[in-house]
Amino acid sequence: MLIDEVIEFLGSVPPFQFLDGDALKSIAQNISMDFYPKGLVILKQNDPASEHLRIIKKGGVKVFMESESGEEIVIDYRGEGDTFGFLSLIGKDKVRASIMAVDDTICYLLDKEHAVKLMNTYPVFTEYFLKSHLTKYIDRTYSEMHNKSMFFGGSDRILFTSRVADIAIKDIVAVHEDATIQEAAHVMAYHKVSSLVIYDSNNFPVGIVTDRDLREKVVAKGRNVSDPVKNIMSLPLIRVDANDYCFEAVLKMIKHNIHHVLVVRDGILRGVITNHDLMLLQGTSPLSFAKDIENQHSLDGLAPLSDKLNRIIGLLLKEGAKASNITKIISELNDRLVKKVLEIAEKKYGAPPVPYCWIAYGSEGRKEQTFKTDQDNAIIYADPATPEQAEAAKRYFAEFSVFVRDGLVKCGFPPCEANFMASNPQWCQPLSVWKKYFLNWITMPNPEALLKSLILFDFRGLYGTLGLAAELREYLIRNLKDQNLFLAMMASVIMKNRPPLGFFKSFVVEKDGDHKDELNLKIRGIGPLVDIIRFFALESGVHETSSLERLQAMKETHPIVIELGEEIEQAFEFITLLRIHHQLDQMEKKEPLDNFINPSMLSNLEKKSLKESFQLILKIQDAITELYKAGMVAG
C-alpha cells in the first residue's frame, strides 16, 4: 500500500510517466524516502558520486556550483517531481554540482543499480535526463565556470540548444535509384545542392549521393557516368530526428565521417542537414553579431541587424543564461549599434565644434535593457569659450541629434514618448547647464524635479568624451551629500510603489482593463527594486549605474545592503529573468511585447520566489520609511 502511493506519484511526473505499469511497480518496490531540512546541502560538489537518483516529492532544491574563484553559480532550481543526482550517477566519479534544499524537502531515492537498469531498458528515460539536465550543465559550465565571456567564444553551445528542425527542414532533392550518375549530377547542379537522396521503387530513401561521392567514386576512379547512381551512393543512411539537438547531428557526422545527415520526422524524410548548415548556425552568435555591426558603414546596413539581435537573445535564453548576463549582452550590443550610428553621424556632419559626450539613462543607463527599449539619451557638451562657439555648438548638435534619433528609430529603437532624447534641446546642453539642472532638482525638490532625477540620475557616458559624464557624476555625488530633504522626498516617491501584498492569497493584481488579473512585472517588481537600489546608491555616493554593480559597490558599506544585498540581487535576477522569458514567449508567438504575467501560469517554485521577492521589497521599503519618516512628512 505504501508502494501505491509511490506509483501514483511517479506516474504523474516525467520521465517516469513514460514508463509502463510494470516498470513503475518495479521502481516503486526499490525506493526509499528521505527528508532534508531547509538549508541542508544534500550533495556536495566534488564529493564521491551519489549512490541514488533522487526524485523530489515535496519541497525544492537549488543546484549550484562553485567557480574557480569561489563564486557560487546557481545552475537550476528544481521543484516537486524534478530529479537530481542523475549526472553523478552516470558520471561515476564525483558529484558535479552541489544541491541544497531551499525548503524542507522530501525525496524518493532510487538506488544506483535500479536507476542504471532503467536507463539501459528505457532509452526514453536516459534521453529525458540528458536533454533536461546535461545541456544546462554544459552551457553553464562553459560560459561561467571558466569565466569565459558569453560574448566571445562559446558559440558551440548553440549546437546544444538548437534543434535540427530549426535549420534543416527544407525541400528534398531526390532521384530514383535507376537514374544514371550523370542524371543525378545534373539534378544536383540544377538545384545547386551538395547532396541527393536516392529512392527505390517503393519510394523509400535507400541512399544518398554527395559531392564527395562524385569526386571520389566517379571522377577520381574514372567511372562511367552512365552507370546507375545507386552504384556510388553511400549506405547506410545516417539520420537524425528533427527534434534532436544539432549537437547530435554533429556527433553522427564525426562518428561516420560524413557531411550530410538525413532529417526524419515521424518516420518521414524531411530534409538533409549539412555541415555547412551547422556552420551557418554557429554564425548566429553575439560575437558574429558584434562583427556584423563593426562592418557596417551606413544606416541602411545597420537597420536590418536589430531583428537579428532579438534572435540572439532568444538563443541565449534557451541556453539558460543568467538574466543579468542577458541584459548585459543586450546593452553591450545596443551600445555598439548606438556608437555606430554616432560614428556615421559624425562622418556626415564633420567634427563637432566642442567635445561632447553621448549619455544614456533609464534602463539603457543601467545596462538593464530587455527586448523592447525606447530611446533615453542626451548630450553633454563642453562649455563653449565664446558666444560664437556656443552658437555653433547649439546649431551643430541640434542637427546632429535629430539625425541620430532618426537613425536609431531606423535601427529599431522607438523614440521616447516623453521626449527624453538629445534631440530635445532641453537635454542637449553644455556641462554647466547640466550641473545647474541637477543642483536645482536636488535643492528644490518638487514632484517634477524628482521624476526627472529618477530618470536622469542613472546616466552613463556611452560615446565621445566620457570625461564630461564623469565630471557630471562627481558633481552630482558631491552635491547630494547631506541633502536629506531631497533623499527623504525621493524615498517617499519610491515608497508609493508597493509590491502587491497578499499577492498569492487574494491575487491582488491589475483590477481591470486588458490585463485584469495579471501582474505588471516591470512596474510592480523590477521598478521598486531599481528604485530602492538607486536610492541607496545616491545616498552612498556610488558611481555605478547598473543595479547589480551598485549593489556590489555598496555591499560592505551600506547597512541594508550588507544585510540583504544577496537577497536583493537574487530577487532582481529572478524577476528580470521571468520578465525576459515572458517577452521571449510573446515574441515567439508574434504577440506584442508587454510586462504582464498571469500568476496562475507560474510554477510553484516561481510563485514562491516571487512572493519572497515581494516580501523582501516590502521589508526594505519599511526600513527606508522608518529612516526617513520626518522628511516624508515634510514632503
Next chain:
Amino acid sequence: MLALFRKPSEDVSSGSRIDLSLPIESAPYVVMDTELTGLQYRADSIVSIGAMKMTGSRIELNRTFYEVVRPRTELTSKSIVVHEITPSEAAMRPGIETILEGFLRFCEGAVIVGHFISLDLKFLSKEIKKAGFGQLKNPAVDTCMVHDWLLGQGNGFSSNYLGRMESKDLFSLARKFEVPVQGAHNALIDAYITAQIFQRFIVMLKKYGVRTLRDLLRIGKP
C-alpha cells in the same frame, strides 16, 4: 548478524549488541506500530503488526513488514472502528506465534522506534515470552518522548513549530510536522507516519547535540 533476542531453545546470543556509538543519521532503525483489540494488558491482544526499516533518516519503503493475525481475544466494536479489521478477516489469519519469528528477524540489529512504543512493547513482550522466544533485547525509542525532549530545548524548536502544549497523539504530531495522514489506523501506515516524524526529529536532534544512538536512547528510551 546481531542477536537481539534470545531463544532459550537455541541460544544464539552472541553477546554482540547494537553499537551505541553509531551516529543517529546512519544507524539502523525499525519503526513499528501494532493494532490492538484494546488497551487492557490482560484482556486485549495484538491484531496486526506493521514495521519498516530506516537507515538514518532514510525510510526504506521496500523493506516493510505487515501482518494481520488472529487475536487471542475478541475484537471489540470500539477497536474495529479504529483499524477497520473485521472479526471475520482476523479469524482467517494465523495466530501471532507463526509470524513472530519473522518479525523478530526483521528487527535484528535495529533500534525499535514507535509512538508510545512502551504499549506496543508490552503486548509484544507478552507474546514473545508466550511463544518461548525469551525476551526482546532491542533498544527502543519513543517518538513521543523525543518530541517532549525537543519541546524542552527552548526557542529553536518551539518557535518553529508552535510548541505550545497540544495533543501528543500520532495524528496531531503528523499534522504539526506536515506529514500527510489519510484513512483509518493501520499498523503499517501508522508506522510510516511515525517514521516520517522520526525522520524530521533526526535532523533536529543533531542540532541539539544528540549525535549517537547512546545520546538518543538517553532522551527517548521508554
